[in-house]
Amino acid sequence: MALERTLSIIKPDGVKRNLIGKIFTRFEESGLKVAAVKRVTLTRAQAEGFYAVHRERPFFASLVEYMTSGPVVISVLEGEGAIAKNREIMGATDPKKAAPGTIRALFAESIEANTVHGSDAPETAAFETRYFFNAFELL
Numbered sequence: 851m852a853l854e855r856t857l858s859i860i861k862p863d864g865v866k867r868n869l870i871g872k873i874f875t876r877f878e879e880s881g882l883k884v885a886a887v888k889r890v891t892l893t894r895a896q897a898e899g900f901y902a903v904h905r906e907r908p909f910f911a912s913l914v915e916y917m918t919s920g921p922v923v924i925s926v927l928e929g930e931g932a933i934a935k936n937r938e939i940m941g942a943t944d945p946k947k948a949a950p951g952t953i954r955a956l957f958a959e960s961i962e963a964n965t966v967h968g969s970d971a972p973e974t975a976a977f978e979t980r981y982f983f984n985a986f987e988l989l
């Protein structure tokens with residue numbers, strides 16, 4: 851399996867409930883390294899640009915509102931097969947369908963406030979990583 855980098859976001863509901871440490875522990879105990887990290891409050895434009903692929907979805911406005919409602923912790927995770935591994939640790943989008951023991955099964959409040967984001971493919975991981983981190987931060 852290849853060494854990969856993937857983008858992770860601890861969403862506003864996770865930061866608000868003081869879950870940063872618990873979530874990073876799960877990444878680290880699964881063999882992923884936190885290769886870069888920042889805590890920011892997204893602007894509307896940043897959130898809209900990040901979720902541009904969902905622009906036509908009925909929940910887009912609500913999703914942007916939610917993602918700008920408080921600080922988030924954005925990180926780059928690195929490891930063997932990091933993209934799929936992170937998706938596995940996160941669990942399904944809808945916490946009701948997330949496998950037991952996954953972050954979303956344990957912590958998510960709803961299908962929208964589902965605590966974490968993770969890139970779903972190599973192309974999105976490359977786009978999303980560069981969206982939030984510059985070359986110096988990714989050294």
Ligand code: GDP
Nearest residue numbers: 909912913942943961962963964966967968970
């Ligand atoms: P992900 O890759 O598992 O995060 O899921 P998607 O790419 O399909 O959706 C992006 C984000 O939009 C999700 O993580 C949720 O925060 C939100 N979302 C997805 N589906 C719904 C929905 O049906 N309703 C609402 N309100 N939000 C949703």
